[in-house]
Amino acid sequence: MYAALLRAPGPIENHPLEYSEVAEPVPGPGEVAISVLACGVCRSNLHMIEGDWLPGTPAALPIIPGHEVIGRVKALGPGVSNLAVGDRIGVQPIWSTCGRCEHCVGGHEQRCRRRQITGETRDGGYAEVMLAKANFACKIPDSLSDTEAAPLLCPGITAYGALKKARLRPGRNVAVFGVGGVGHLALQMAAITGARVNAVSRSPKARALAEQLGAHGSYVPSGGEGGLVLREGSQDAAIVFAPSDKTVAEALRVIRPGGRVVLGVSQSVGVMDIGDEKTIVGTVLGTRQDMADVLDLAVDGKLHAVHEDFPLSEANLVLQKLKNGQLQGRAVLVPGA
Ligand SMILES: [Zn+2]
Ligand SMILES: [Zn+2]
Incomplete structure (x- = not known):
């Protein structure tokens, strides 16, 4: 099979991913092999590929990145009874967890210290075939296409x-x-709660997209140009997915006393009054039940993943576009395209 293989991390401009032929993996107990249909491109993939992700990540080299995967089951390992060959399934960043620790039994399996991460500690979806843990895969409803479903598996x-x-x-x-x-x-999810949603971005294109998707208003951060700035203390909550260290201070500025900042990207918080x-x-991923809820929202038409699709063989170029801010919504890689 073909895969985009990372042998040694390096700047994406040097094309560290090798699109090459590798042995097809064979499913072990409790695992399935899937033919990958689509795989989303995450900013965390870019960090790992460039060598500035979490310590100990990737767990080994070479590794195949990618953790927003839609695929069709092609072979069952021993003991798999919840899936059949031909099922279309999704694989999210949490490849598996221990199932026994306080986090796993307490309804927060995403915090498990023995979790395996797709594409970081296990080979991921930048490939024609990958392995998934059958109990952690989710069936994908027929009404969602491969490429619109893929971004739900991590961003969703x-x-x-x-x-x-x-x-x-x-x-x-x-x-x-x-x-x-x-x-x-x-x-889009915030809008469903009935809250008044204000999007903040430096990019005029991103602000226009936000308004199209149901934001009440769009703003620029303090010091930004070309738009309005949110008033100090005007928000009950702020949700941060902007990859900039200045954002936390700005989020703390706009929330009212007693308000909350939910941080979805690791950043320095600085001095806090x-x-x-x-x-x-902080927030990271979610449980398998959360994943099912997200798919339900998409099936009900309440959630639309904006995506641009590319052939898997162009993974280096797509990651470079992500780094340069040239993508809208999510980029999705399609093997054999
Ligand atoms: Zn991701
Ligand atoms: Zn656990």
């Missing part, structure tokens, strides 16, 4: 996890910082 579940922590309800004001792969889904009793909470 990530946005949903953030929304659950933002405590929104009708009449509340929320600022969503960043209208990229995740932010554009987060603002305790006087206003504001809360900053």
Whole structure:
């Protein structure tokens, strides 16, 4: 099979992914092999490929990146009874968890310290075939196409996890910082709660997209040009998916005393004034039940992933476009295209 293989991390301009022929993986106990139909391109993929992701990531080299995967089951490993050959399934960033720790049994399996991460500790979806843990895969409803479903598997579940922590309800004001792969889904979910959604982005194109997708208003961050700036203390909550260190300070500025900032990207928080009793909470991914909820929203037509599709063989170029801010919504790789 063909795969985009990372042998050594490096700047994406040097094309560190090798599109090459590798042995097809064979499913072990509890696993399935899938023919990959589509795989979303995540900013975290770019970080790992360039060598500035989490310590110990990737777990080994070479590795095949990609963790927003739609595929069709092509072979079952021993003991798999919940899937059949031919099923169309999705694989999210959490490839598996231990199932026994306090986080797994307490309804927060995304926090499991023994979790396996697709495309980081296990080979991922930048390939024609990959392995999935059968219990962690989700069946994909027929009404969703491969490329519109793929971004739901990471940006969708990530946005949903953030929304659950933002405590929104009708009449509340929320600022969503960043209208990229995740932010554009987060603002649609925020709108469903009945909250008044304000998108914040430096990019005029992103602000226009936000308004198309249901944001009440769009703004630029303090010091930005070409748009209005949110008033200090005007928001009940802020959800941050913009990859800039200045965003946390701006999010803290716009929320009211007692408000919350939900942080969906790792950033330095800086000095925090305790006087206003504001809360900053981190969020990462979600549970398998969250994933099912996200797919339901998409089937009901309440959630639309904006995506641009590319052949898998062009992975390096697509990641370069992501780095240069030249993509709208999510880029999706399609093997054999
Ligand atoms: Zn992702
Ligand atoms: Zn666990």
